[in-house]
Amino acid sequence: MNPAFVPEALVFVDLETSGANFANDRIIEVGLVEVDSEGAREWSVLVNPEAPVSSFITGLTGIDDAMLSSAPTFAQLAPSLLERLRGRLLIAHNARFDYGFLRCEFKRLGIEFRAPTLCTVKLSRKLFPQHHRHNLDTLVTRHGLAVAGSRHRALADARLLWDLWRCWHEQLPVETIRSVVANLVGRPELPAQIDPALIDDLPEAAGAYAFYGEDGRLLLLRRASNLRQQVLAHFTAAKRETPLLRDLRRVDWREAAGELGARLREIELSRCAAESGPQAGLREPGGSNAGAAARGLCSWQLQARQNGHLRPELVFAEDLDFAIADDLFGIYPSHREATRSLRKLADAQRLCYKLLGLDDSSKPGACAAYRQKSCRGVCIGKETVALHCARVLTALAKFKVKPWPYKGPLLLLERDEFGMREEFHLVDRWRLVATLHNEEALQARLADGPTGQAFDPDTYRVIGRFLQAGKIGLRPLPPFSL
Structure with missing residues (x-):
């Protein structure tokens, strides 16, 4: 064994599974190559998933129900598997897949499994950036490796990773590989007050994260396409x-399958922070403030007056459900902000203060805006009421609050890029009722009836943008049965 190949204890891992979804699918085979100063040792085992395996998986792997029926369950294998994995750098192709499945299987048993991981896809990209494809079959061909056993069987693929590792060390300087590996494994030094387990706990998944200081004070709130990568980047x-790291006392995060889920998790974290502690001034520009928005939330509603003009009247979310009300324009956190925005719009579009309710209409003569030459004079007969109403409608059109367009709730389907995490965002009247991971959980939540949550403008805007973009799966559902 060349010591340069093995700077620390390694384990090359490959799993075969009943599918690609962490929540619903199970491991059906484990293959390991353990490597350390004493040499390399192989271990493989079939795993009974306690559920039928699909014909697709059987066709891909050659593993069928008959082979698995007498195999041990994961619970029976867990102690010996933990012993083989403990204290080693876990190396896998698309390591997020294998590590994620292992963590989920151990979690079902009440075991928190953590291990440093290295992805050979990412390593190949860094070592050979001139190539565009880095799937395992391509790497086998590119480097002239021999397949010992059947592809898509766990031990055969784990052997290939060990062969690939040795091949790269023969082709490239050891220092180059070690530098890239250190960068990819990413184990920075954390502040003394932060639990070092954070490094292993952080998932390579989309989501949102928050940094907290003393007394739960929110220091930072962001969403991320890769939580692990983005959070650890703060600790270089x-x-x-920096003041941020000196004040930091706790890191919290919420995983998601994709961008929609990450945005919704950001709102969730913001609401939790607003309800549980004081806010700090370091929040990112444009960050969500959903928790504070509910109190005093208001909108302008156009109402017809006797003389034929349309006048905006301020209405409040505590009195009216903004998700189903008609003719609402703009959503504002307070009466003051709503009035300021309407006045600004009136000045920009040369609208009449009196007809908009921004000036005392009982006083004779021109409105204050006309005297400032920012009204076309409907208040003194220089413009018709009908024309002014048309201009008001045009000016307000881009601020219109869209009523909920479905008869019942809506399911938004989101999967991550590898198909390993699937989320069902159950939405009703622009409220996020729940985020679920399988059909059984969905039906159980539907049986509980509609949500009693208040209308939240941030959730409304996020979901509205995704519906308008048309880039997410939709499944309209029947109305809740009361």
């Missing part, structure tokens, strides 16, 4: 002495 040596 260059940032170690």
Whole structure:
């Protein structure tokens, strides 16, 4: 064994599974190559998933129900598997897949499994950036490796990763590989007050995260396409002495399947922070403030007056469900902000203060805006009421609050790029009722009836944008049965 190949204890891992979804599918085979100063040792085992395997998986792997019926369950294998994995760098192709499945299987048994991981897809991309494809079959061909056994069987694929590792060490300087590996494994030095388990706990998944200081004070709130990568980037040596890290006491996060889920998790974290503690001034520009928005939430509603003009009247979310009300324009956190925005719009479009309710209509003569030459004079007969109403409608059109367009709730289907995480966002009247992971959980939640949550403008805007973009799966559902 060349010591340069093995700077620390390694384990090359491949799993075969009943599908690609962490929540619903199970491991059906484990293959390991354990490598350390004493040499390389192989271990493989079939795993009874306690559920039928699909014909597709059987066709891909050659593993069928008959082969698995007498195999041990994961619970029976867990102690010996933990012993083989403990204290080693876990190396896998698309490591997020294998590590995610292992963590889920152990979690079902009440075991928190953590291990440093290295993805050979990412390693190949860094070592050979001139190539565009880095799937395992391509790497086998590119580097002239021999397949010992059947592809898509766990031990055969784990052997290929060990062969690939040795091949790369023969082709490239050891220092180059070690530098890239250190960067990819990403184990920065955390502040003394932060639990070092954070490094292993952070998932390579989309989501949102928050940094908290003393007394639960929110220091930072962001969403991320890769939580692990983005959170650990805050702990580089260059940032170690920043006020943010000096004040940091806790990191929290919420995983998601994709961008919609990440945005919704950001709102969730913001609401939790607003309800549980004081806010700090370091929040990112444009960050969500859903928790504070509910109190005093208001909108302008156009109402017809006797003289034929349409006048905006302020209505409040505590009195009216903004999700189903007609003729609402703009959503504002307070009466003051709503009035300021309407006045700004009136000045920009040369609308009449009196007809908009921004000036005392009982006083004779021109409105204050006309005297400032920012009204076309409907208040003194220089413009018709009908024309002014048409201009008001045009000016307000882009601020219109869209009523909920479905008869019942809607399911938004989101999957991550690898198909390993699937989320069902159950939405009703622009409210996020729940985020679920399988059909059984969905039906159980539907049976509980509609949500009693208040209308939230941030959730309304996020979901509205995704519906308008048309890039997410939709499943309209029948109305809740009361």
